[in-house]
Amino acid sequence: MTSDTVIEIAGIPILLRSHDSVFEPAVRKYYADFITPVASVAPVELTVEVDASGFPDPETVGAGGAVPVVDVAWTGDRWRLERFDFRGEWSPGTGRGQVCLAQPQALQSIDSVLRILHSILAVPPGGCLVHAASAVRNGSAFVFPGVSGAGKSTLSGLIPSDATLLTDEISYVRQAEGGYRAFGTPFAGNLGAPGKNVSAPLKAVYLLNKGPRNKIDPLSRKEAATALLRNVLFFAKDPELIRTVFETVCRLVASVPVYRLTFLPTPEVWEIIA
Amino acid sequence: MSIYIARSPAVSARSLDGEMIIMSTKDSKLFTLNEVATEIWQAADGRTPLSRIVQDVVCAKFEAEPEAAYADAEDLCRRLAEHGILVISDQPLESAR
Structure with a gap:
C-alpha cells in the first residue's frame, strides 16, 4: 500500500511516497511538528524505496575514523545524491525524484536527504x-x-x-x-x-x-x-x-x-x- | 619579464570593509585578501603587466620597495593561481572580467 507524507520545512513541502510499512510511521512520528496535509500538487515529490542491496555493510562504514562521503552532483537535468546509506535523484524540472534507502528505520538517512534537498531548494528564494x-x-x-x-x-x-x-x-x-x-x-x-x-x-x-x-x-x-x-x-x-x-x-x-x-x-x- | 594576471571567472568576489573575500565556485573554498592583495586583485584586468600594477598601485599606495614588492606580488599571484581564482599568463589575457 502506498502512503504519502508531506514534510514542510520553511514553507517548502516535500512529499515522500513510500510502500514501506516501517518507514512511513517512523517518519510521521519523528517529523510530527512538520507534517502538513497532502496537497494536490507538491513542488517536490520523492518516491522512497527501501532496498539494502548494493549498499556497503553498515559495520564497515566509518571504520578507522573515515568520514562517510556525501556525493551531490548536477547531471544536466537532475540532482544525483549518494551516500553509504542512500542514493537517489531529483529533477527540478518535474519536481519528481526517487531515493533508495538501505534501512527503513534509519531516520538519519532520510534526514540527510532532506537536508541536502533543502540546501538546494533554499537558494533560489535567497536563503x-x-x-x-x-x-x-x-x-x-x-x-x-x-x-x-x-x-x-x-x-x-x-x-x-x-x-x-x-x-x-x-x-x-x-x-x-x-x-x-x-x-x-x-x-x-x-x-x-x-x-x-x-x-x-x-x-x-x-x-x-x-x-x-x-x-x-x-x-x-x-x-x-x-x-x-x-x-x-x-x-x-x-x-x-x-x-x-x-x-x-x-x-x-x-x-x-x-x-x-x-x-x-x-x-x-x-x-x-x- | 613581467606576467599578466586576470581574475578567474570561476569565483564570486566582494569587497567588504575595503578587503576582498573570494569564493571559488568550483569547490566553495573561501579566501580573504588583505589590503595590498585586494589592490592587486582589483587591478588584475589581464592587460596590465604585474610590474606596472606593483609600481602604480602597491608602491604608490603602500610605499613599498619595488623589487621586494614585485617578488611578493608574484608569489601571491602564483599561490592564488594554484587555487584557480587567478589566471596568470606571459601574454595579455583577453578574457579578463
Missing part, C-alpha cells in the same frame, strides 16, 4: 542552510553559527523558558519582507530532538565561541561574511548555487548585525542575547 543553532525570543530570531564543538547544543540546552528553539544544529535563513527570517527545522544535533516549526524575523547572528566569561563583540562585515560562509551547508558543488549563496550571505551581513558571542556554559549567557 541558505547554516550550521547553526537558532531560537526565537520576544518575536525575534537569533542564529548561532559554529562548527562542531563550538557550543550550539550547549547553548540550546540552556535556552530560557520564554524562548523557542528553532534547531540546535541546522538553521534555515531566508530573505523575507525586506529582511531575513529564520525558520525552525527538524534537523537536530546533540540534543537529538527536532526544533519547533515556527519562524521569526532575524534580528542578529552570534558566532559562538566558548570562553572564560560572557561577552559580545561586533564583527566587521568581512569577518561576518567569512564566518557565516564557513558555516553554510554546501553539499552541492554547483557553481551557480555557490555564487548565489555567496551573494545571499554578503547581502545578509549588510543588513543583519553579526557578533562574536563568547560564553560560559551557564544560563546567564541568555541574559546578554537581545
Whole structure:
C-alpha cells in the first residue's frame, strides 16, 4: 500500500511516497511538528524505496575514523545524491525524484536527504542552510553559527523558558519582507530532538565561541561574511548555487548585525542575547 | 619579464570593509585578501603587466620597495593561481572580467 507524507520545512513541502510499512510511521512520528496535509500538487515529490542491496555493510562504514562521503552532483537535468546509506535523484524540472534507502528505520538517512534537498531548494528564494543553532525570543530570531564543538547544543540546552528553539544544529535563513527570517527545522544535533516549526524575523547572528566569561563583540562585515560562509551547508558543488549563496550571505551581513558571542556554559549567557 | 594576471571567472568576489573575500565556485573554498592583495586583485584586468600594477598601485599606495614588492606580488599571484581564482599568463589575457 502506498502512503504519502508531506514534510514542510520553511514553507517548502516535500512529499515522500513510500510502500514501506516501517518507514512511513517512523517518519510521521519523528517529523510530527512538520507534517502538513497532502496537497494536490507538491513542488517536490520523492518516491522512497527501501532496498539494502548494493549498499556497503553498515559495520564497515566509518571504520578507522573515515568520514562517510556525501556525493551531490548536477547531471544536466537532475540532482544525483549518494551516500553509504542512500542514493537517489531529483529533477527540478518535474519536481519528481526517487531515493533508495538501505534501512527503513534509519531516520538519519532520510534526514540527510532532506537536508541536502533543502540546501538546494533554499537558494533560489535567497536563503541558505547554516550550521547553526537558532531560537526565537520576544518575536525575534537569533542564529548561532559554529562548527562542531563550538557550543550550539550547549547553548540550546540552556535556552530560557520564554524562548523557542528553532534547531540546535541546522538553521534555515531566508530573505523575507525586506529582511531575513529564520525558520525552525527538524534537523537536530546533540540534543537529538527536532526544533519547533515556527519562524521569526532575524534580528542578529552570534558566532559562538566558548570562553572564560560572557561577552559580545561586533564583527566587521568581512569577518561576518567569512564566518557565516564557513558555516553554510554546501553539499552541492554547483557553481551557480555557490555564487548565489555567496551573494545571499554578503547581502545578509549588510543588513543583519553579526557578533562574536563568547560564553560560559551557564544560563546567564541568555541574559546578554537581545 | 613581467606576467599578466586576470581574475578567474570561476569565483564570486566582494569587497567588504575595503578587503576582498573570494569564493571559488568550483569547490566553495573561501579566501580573504588583505589590503595590498585586494589592490592587486582589483587591478588584475589581464592587460596590465604585474610590474606596472606593483609600481602604480602597491608602491604608490603602500610605499613599498619595488623589487621586494614585485617578488611578493608574484608569489601571491602564483599561490592564488594554484587555487584557480587567478589566471596568470606571459601574454595579455583577453578574457579578463
